[in-house]
Amino acid sequence: MLRVGLTGGIGSGKSTVAGRLAEHGAVLIDADKLAREVVEPGTPGLKAIAEAFGEEVLAEDGSLDRPKLAAVVFNSAEQRERLNGIVHPLVGQRTAEMLAEAADDAVVIHDVPLLVEKNYAPMYHLVVVVDADIEERVRRLTETRGMPEADARARIAAQATTEQRRAVADVWLDNSGTPDRVLAQADALWADRLVPFEANVRLHRSVDYGNARLYDYNPEWPLQAARLAARIKLITGGLRVDHVGSTAVPGLPAKDIIDLQVTVSSLEQGDAFAEPLAEAGFPGDRRHHSADPGRLANIQLRLEGSTDWRHALLFRDWLRASEQERASYLEFKQGIAKQYTSGSAPENVKDAWFDKALPRAESWAQQTAWSPS
Template sequence: MLRVGLTGGIGSGKSTVAGRLAEHGAVLIDADKLAREVVQPGTPGLAAVVEAFGAEVLAPDGSLDRPKLAAVVFNSAEQRERLNGIVHPLVGRRTAEMLASAADDAVVVHDVPLLVEKNYAPMYHLVVVVDADVEERVRRLAETRGMSPQDARARIAAQATVEQRRAVADVWLDNSSTPDRVLAQADALWADRLVPFEANVRLRRWGRYGNPRLYDYNAEWPLQAARLAARIELVTGGLRVDHIGSTAVPGLPAKDIIDLQVTVSSLDQADGFAEPLTAAGFPVRPENTGDRGKETKRYHNCADPGRLANIHLRVEGSEDWRNALLFRDWLRASVEERASYVQLKQGIAKRFASAGDLAEVATAKDAWFDSALPRAQAWAEATGWQP
């Protein structure tokens, strides 16, 4: 099962994307819809809301008068939290029931307006954010909900910012234009990423790596690494996760593959996380358990075909654990050494341009690392560096 978090600000049109993915076969769990269901007349949820906010939030027919309730909670963070404390646990239980009933090969799309605000992003294999220009959102809210421009802007301002949403977005869909454009984006997302990602998770396999082509440094790499790290931290109960390798060195050209190092206390501890990490979209590579053939780590990859990544679980204090952090920080600090390393990488990329196995590429760099290690160690001693 693939769990996809879908979110977007009010008026962004995420429901359009949710509907399209459902048409393709996704199991849609709509948090807003569930929030309405759990406070229907006769439910314990509605009784709890009336007890908290009074009978004046009821309509004449005994149902919840949503505009009246909104007027009570919208301008009060305390009242909003009070309402959320009633509704969210009920929605959570219903969500869990729907997840439990989904097929093993399902792509479950969880439409959650407060995904960013509640820090839910690490719970999903992938997070999709739908966005649109503010002016377009204001226009839509006036047209479809009868909101005044002032009310619409106030609602938008009360939600997560664009920057906060970008920080959690594995996929960003711009819905500022006509619906056909975002629908085309949703179609491509389904076919090119969600379907193969689900199969990879279910079959415990990883995205296949191509040739060692170098890409110019991408400022998105650290953000992508942080999102992967947050998922791993959630699964491992908060173990240290570091972004290492070339994509962690600003300005350094690199293969478009994120490397993360997870610090474990022992290889037995690492083995204990094999199944949880695999279920979270990071399948184990049992044939690759060490550095240069030594039994020094456990090795996982990312199952997401849209974000290749290597996950190295190494024991704290071990030589390879320390060197991974040392080389990253040393290269960050030295322009000259970065230039030397880039020259090596460019030669390797040319030499192995048609290689089908990147293991050969890693071996080709060993001699450079061996010769560079004394220089990195000298830098560490001179600066007082610690891992």
């Protein structure tokens, strides 16, 4: 099963994307829809809301009067938390039931408006954010929902910022244009990423890493590494996860593969995480790889204090600190890329360079009082 978190600001059109993915066969869990269901007449949720906010938030027919409730909670963080404390557990319970009912090979799309605000992103194999220009969102809210412009802008301002959403987005779908454009993006996402990703997770299969091509440094690499690290930390109960390797060195061209190092206190501890990591999209045994065709990654589980553990951190920090050494390493890597254009280079092909460079790195560490901690 592949769990995909889908979110986006009000008026962004994420429901359009959710509906399209459901047409392709995804199991859609709509948090907003569930939030309405758990407070329908006769439910424990509605009873709890009436007790907490008074009978005046009920309509004449006994149903929830949403505008009246919104007027009570919208401008009060305390009241919103009070409401969320009633509704969210009920939604969570129903969500868990729907996940349990889904098939083993399902692609589950969890449509969650507050995914960013609640820090839910690490719970998913992939997070998809649908976005649109603010002025376009305001136009949609005023024209299609009849919302006053001031209310539309206030609601947008009360939600997560664009920067906060970008920080958690594995996939960013721009829906500022006509619907056909975002639907085409959703179609490609389904065929090229979600379907093969689900199969890889189910079969505990990693992605073919291709050739040794070098890419210009991508400032998104640290953000991508941070997202992967957050998932691994959630799985391992907060173990140390470091972004290492060439993609962790600003300005250094590299293969488009994120390298992460997970610090374990024993090899047995690392072995215990093999199955949970595979279920989360990182199959392997002590050395794990990504199952996501859209984001290649290597995850090394290493014993704290071991030679390999220390060297991964040392070389990263040394290369970050020395422009001259970065240039030397880049020249060496470019030679490898030219030599192995048709396939991946052998794992030990860089050993000779590192063996010669190690004394220089150790000298730098001594001069700077560098520590792996």
